[in-house]
Amino acid sequence: xxxxxxxMTIASHDLDATRQFYETGAxxxxxxxxxxxxxxYQVAPGTVLSFFDADKFAQDAGLPAAPxxxxxxxxxxxxxxxxxxxxxxxxxxxxxxxSKPAQDGAFGGVFHAxxxxxxxxxxxxxHNPFWDVADDxxxxxxxxx
Amino acid sequence: xxxxxxxMTIASHDLDATRQFYETGAxxxxxxxxxxxxxxYQVAPGTVLSFFDADKFAQDAGLPAAPxxxxxxxxxxxxxxxxxxxxxxxxxxxxxxxSKPAQDGAFGGVFHAxxxxxxxxxxxxxHNPFWDVADDxxxxxxxxx
Numbered sequence: 366x367x368x369x370x371x372x373m374t375i376a377s378h379d380l381d382a383t384r385q386f387y388e389t390g391a392x393x394x395x396x397x398x399x400x401x402x403x404x405x406y407q408v409a410p411g412t413v414l415s416f417f418d419a420d421k422f423a424q425d426a427g428l429p430a431a432p433x434x435x436x437x438x439x440x441x442x443x444x445x446x447x448x449x450x451x452x453x454x455x456x457x458x459x460x461x462x463x464s465k466p467a468q469d470g471a472f473g474g475v476f477h478a479x480x481x482x483x484x485x486x487x488x489x490x491x492h493n494p495f496w497d498v499a500d501d502x503x504x505x506x507x508x509x510x
Numbered sequence: 511x512x513x514x515x516x517x518m519t520i521a522s523h524d525l526d527a528t529r530q531f532y533e534t535g536a537x538x539x540x541x542x543x544x545x546x547x548x549x550x551y552q553v554a555p556g557t558v559l560s561f562f563d564a565d566k567f568a569q570d571a572g573l574p575a576a577p578x579x580x581x582x583x584x585x586x587x588x589x590x591x592x593x594x595x596x597x598x599x600x601x602x603x604x605x606x607x608x609s610k611p612a613q614d615g616a617f618g619g620v621f622h623a624x625x626x627x628x629x630x631x632x633x634x635x636x637h638n639p640f641w642d643v644a645d646d647x648x649x650x651x652x653x654x655x
Contacts, residue, residue, distance in 0.1 A: 366536040366586060366597045370553040371641070371649075372634070373518060376581035391511040397651050408515040409554035410647025419581070425616070426583065426624060426632055427609060434581035436564070436630065438571065440517035452511045464572060471570070479571060485581065487571055489517070496516070502555025504516075506542050 373408075373439075374415045375484050376422040376432045380404060382460050382483035383416045390459025391452075410502065414439075416484065434485035446476045446492045453490055456480045461488070518553075518584075519560045520629050521567040521577045525549060527605050527628035528561045535604025536597075555647065559584075561629065579630035591621045591637045598635055601625045606633070 377383050384404060387393045396405040396413060402421060408414045419431035443449050449467050457463050457480065464487070465479035477491035497505040522528050529549060532538045541550040541558060547566060553559045564576035588594050594612050602608050602625065609632070610624035622636035642650040 366538075366600070366635075368536070368538045368551065368553060369586060370518070370557070370559060370584050371587045372583075372585035373515070374583045374585065374634075391513070393511075393513045396649060397653075405649075405651065406513065407649050408513060409557040411643040411649060412515070412554040412557060413649050413651075414515060422581070422583075432581040436521035436567070436577035436579035437582045438517075438519045438567075439515050440519065441511060441514060442516045455511070489519075490511075498556040504541060504550075504552050504556060504558050506550065506558075508542075 370412055372413050372415055374417050374422070375434055375437075375486055376419040377416040377484045378419045378431065378433075379483050380416060380418060386456065386460045386482050390456040390461060392455075438479075438487040438489055440489040440491060442496055443490065443492050449476055449478055449490050449492050453478045453480055456482075456488065456490075515557055517558050517560055519562050519567070520579055520582075520631055521564040522561040522629045523564045523576065523578075524628050525561060525563060531601065531605045531627050535601040535606060537600075583624075583632040583634055585634040585636060587641055588635065588637050594621055594623055594635050594637050598623045598625055601627075601633065601635075 393406050396407050398404045403415055403417045405413050405415045423431045460483055461480040463480050467478040470477045475493045477489055480488045495507045538551050541552050543549045548560055548562045550558050550560045568576045605628055606625040608625050612623040615622045620638045622634055625633045640652045
């Protein structure tokens with residue numbers, strides 16, 4: 366099994382609020398949008414984040430009831446601390462809930478905030494000087510001293 | 511906000527079982543592994559999937575209790591239908607729970623299975639002839655006729 370995630374799919378109880386959050390707040394464009402069913406956004410080379418109507422998600426997964434999202438965060442790293450604040454306020458205006466205002470994190474040097482999307486996904490918006498991506502896409506993590 | 515997910519983080523109640531599933535079952539190699547805390551796997555250019563001790567996840571997110579994962583699936587597409595069956599049996603041996611044995615999906619042409627990881631993440635292992643990735647990483651989705 367190659368080391369690739371091709372789709373992350375999130376159960377959504379409100380696709381319209383989801384579209385508002387990602388397209389007005391994050392300024393993303395969908396790859397494919399089937400109203401009432403599923404919305405796809407490309408989020409990395411070869412990788413798509415999709416929001417799937419929660420009833421249909423349950424049916425597809427053989428679950429007894431439409432699930433609420435828990436236990437998952439997604440993170441977006443910015444090039445500056447100011448960008449963290451700007452993005453958080455854009456996401457809040459578009460329907461996000463700020464659960465951790467922009468602040469220094471527990472690990473040295475990280476400056477971050479948490480914004481929950483309409484589905485319960487916690488977004489960490491962060492400026493992290495210990496993270497970088499090489500030209501070939503390799504993620505470089507260094508540990509703060 | 512650029513259209514990029516840099517980290518997906520999953521709350522884990524058993525990092526040892528997680529390591530077994532991903533390293534023995536999926537044959538993945540970690541980018542960084544801090545026993546008892548967090549394991550990072552690169553899963554796309556610039557994108558990392560991490561498993562974070564659930565108590566620490568709760569503390570970081572300001573949640574009242576360690577969450578169980580629900581409402582999220584991850585998908586891996588294979589180049590053949592046979593590969594779906596091979597990968598599913600490797601993941602099952604490594605501690606996965608097969609909730610949907612390999613079968614034709616509800617949408618035309620897809621052949622898939624569901625395997626739940628030790629944390630509650632539902633993995634869809636699929637052969638999907640309506641999905642492709644261009645050389646520049648752009649995901650190409652076509653709808654079955």
